[in-house]
Amino acid sequence: MPTYCLAVKVESPVRNKPFKDFIVFFLVAFAGASVNFSARIIYGQFLPFNLSIVPAYLTGMIVGFVLTKRYAFNAKASGNTRREMVKFLLISLLALAVTYVTSVSVLPLLNRHLADVSLFFRQTFAHVTGMGLSFLTNFFGHKLFTFKSTGFYERVRQKQ
Secondary structure, rough: OOOOOOOOOOOOOOOOHHHHHHHHHHHHHHHHHHHHHHHHHHHHOOHHHHHHHHHHHHHHHHHHHHHHHHHHHOOOOOOOOHHHHHHHHHHHHHHHHHHHHHHHHHHHHHHHHHOOHHHHHHHHHHHHHHHHHHHHHHHHHHHHHHOOOOOOOHHHHHHH
């Protein structure tokens, strides 16, 4: 009995490259944010809330760089890892400031209006709010600056 093979062409449901970049970055950022979030809870056992945000963010940032370079913005084999690390650090420090300022600003509001809710929940909500706002800083900063070749470095090298 003859065997037949039916080939089916499957197209990606995500045709829009900017949207695809956003989705991939979101998934990668979610992994880094999960590390950040978990680390803040661990560091919070030893540090006050506002101080635990900084080392937690830095811990998540390391994971975020590796995953972002490898999976987002097609930068896996760019050959510019050192430059990208410096740019990543600059954008991440800006995003850390956004996370920190938002988190420590939201917590007193939550303390005032949700005093009957557990402190852990209020701190968690404040931290997640800060992380959410810093996501936008990270996405646009890394897309438009960190992993985009602007030609600036090449022009500077040519002048030397």
